[in-house]
Amino acid sequence: MVTRVTGTAGTTGMARFAAGDRVRARPADPDGHTRLPGYVRGHVGEVLEVRATWALPDETVRGVSRPEPVYAVRFGAAELWGSGRHSVILDLWESYLEDA
């Protein structure tokens, strides 16, 4: 079975982003497996916290173990859909994010 790398937020000393940072989910539509949902691609959100360090799924399926920081990121409904007042929060691997 595939081995998952699990860690606590304390191990992410080299995390690129921090709570409060504005980040953009990469707009790319990658070939193959990803855990970056289509509805957030290209949109700007706010980092709530560093979740943990986990292996990037896009690489795991290729047999490559690439642990990296994972962030809980909040997106506003108006940003995602053009209307609405709710928030959507999901976890995004560092490779899925760029500065906003």
Add this chain to the structure above:
Amino acid sequence: MSGGHAELPVAARVRALEERMIAAGLTTDAELEEILAGVYASASPVNGARMVARAWTDPAYRDRLLADGNAAAAELGFAAGARGYLLKVVENTPAVHNVIVCTLCSCYPTSLLGPSPSWYKSFAYRSRVVREPRAVLAEFGLELPEDTQIRVWDANSETRYLVLPLPPESADGLDEDALASLVSRNGLIGTAAR
């Protein structure tokens, strides 16, 4: 797809995938059986309800539950799944209502909520609750005040969510067992008040 008649082709596809994985040496029938037996033997929303009732009666436990869901679950003898998901408990308040989903598939804290309901796995729920949660919750019979903020948590990684509902107004005088019986699976998902 949801619906009884669609389960036959899906079941065949699952079995075909299992057979490929077994043929590749990645797993065995015995290992799959053991995992499923272990999960379903103890997986039930009664477990999540017990955690909620404890949090309602013990403020220190509530604090621990919100700070470290896995440790708080373990305190009551509940494990976070066969491979150890990261459990995050999100608390409802008069100002905030939480609801959970997995848009990519149907990830769900099975050990604490039992097997997931068909609607949770449906394309309709997964696509609509992130887009129009208020309307979706109303279809479940949950009408929230206009100024209640809704947070939708998408379990797209190793994190699994559990909602800590608001206690009933008549909570005083009820013991933990009575309170636990008031907590439903839908309340733990966020499609019911509790």
